[in-house]
Amino acid sequence: MSSDQRVGADVVRWTTPGDVHGEAHTGARARRARGALIVGGLVVLYAVLVPVVASATGWWGGAGGRAVDYVTGSTAPSTAHPFGTDVAGRDMFVRCARALQVSLLAALVGSAASAFVGTLLGATSAVLGGRADRLLMRGVDAFAAVPHLLLGILVATVYRGSLWTVVLVVAVTHWTATTRLVRGEVLSLRERGWVRAAVSQGGSRARVLRHHVLPHVGAQVAVATALLVPHAVWHETTLTFLGLGLPPHQASLGSLIDLAQQSVTTGAWWTLVAPVGLLVVATVCLGLAMQRGTGRAG
Template structure:
């Protein structure tokens, strides 16, 4: 068993250990998320594995709820961004040089703006909350994938079967839907998987900065933001465990997406 295989197994195990409690997080609500002033500020124990906060709420339940929220928002935003990238990449390859120049200019424009600044600006304009985060992440994560899809489809346009179809009088739309679109799916799936961990991380970042999910929701960014004021009092567990869960989740998805990319792209499988 080589190093890549072992890394993929470790990432899969870590994801199962995180996703299972996150999926069951609705069952962890109620009493565990309620205020218990008699149990406030307790360090990690068997009863409260992640400790309790300044209101006596169980940090394990709050962290799993936060991961479930991050997964939902991240998945929706990554799918939206992937669809935008696929549509623009296909249009650049199929609609002629004028469309290609415009889409290339649009990609360069988005890539030239500082990423976090654009995220915060869009989230602010759209009113924040889950809707604002999804729109902000979806509208800012597509350029790199769109550039990759465009380059691959432009290369396919010079393939023999595409040239034969063009000589037979097939339209650009027919060639795009019958020849180019089927080759787009592997890149779309892998690209969306690679966007997913970045979407989760950026959702946590803009929520931490106050432009994301509502403070009343136990999102990871909210938990980390609230815990900052208590770190100086020695309550390290308030930030450590939620932050560790977020890092492990993002890194595990990143490793698994890289493994899927290696399966789809033979040139990477020997790396």
């Protein structure tokens, strides 16, 4: 709360301590969000550019992920190798960039597929209504009751050893939240006057849904998909670490962490610190940056 006191032609504005504290808190939060946005952008650029530059110029050990040189194996971080090398002499700076690139790709494609399935089922449930809606939502509740990791392990056990397996696991285990979100939005929108007008003019359910309802739901689905990406990165990392995701020879954050277990016992601590640190920094900063971006969009 604040009050104004007029002295002559001037206005003296009094501000309570709560206002000052609230403004300072808001400013600090905004600065943290901006910092996370900058770091998240740098991490994405690192994942995209470093493998390309390394392959084209030969910097940081050239191909990195494929070149093997046991003579330079288990080399500590230096100017030549910022993240050191693994036991096979492969540059960890390049390998971590390639691993993050693969993990982000799996998370993005899996999140997009999950959003598509959730949007389709949620919109269908809301449009059908009645018994079909109740049965479908009870099925969603039952599916959501199964732990995501357990369900992912079951799927990856059957179809294992490829990038598409990880994408399938992310899509299969994360569509329920989007389904509920889209169903709620469609139920709200179909009561609006302009939707009722489109129906009264003879528009079919499919046409009204496609042209009048889904475009207004798209922003909410985009927000949910963006916020799912950091979680999906952890999901991929966990599955690959357990040996159910990508194969060991294909660089991903999970496979690097898995291979680093043996190297750490011989003193090569950087082979574990580099991918784990990159995983934490990437997911935290991307999550905060996406929250800021979706908050602005909202």
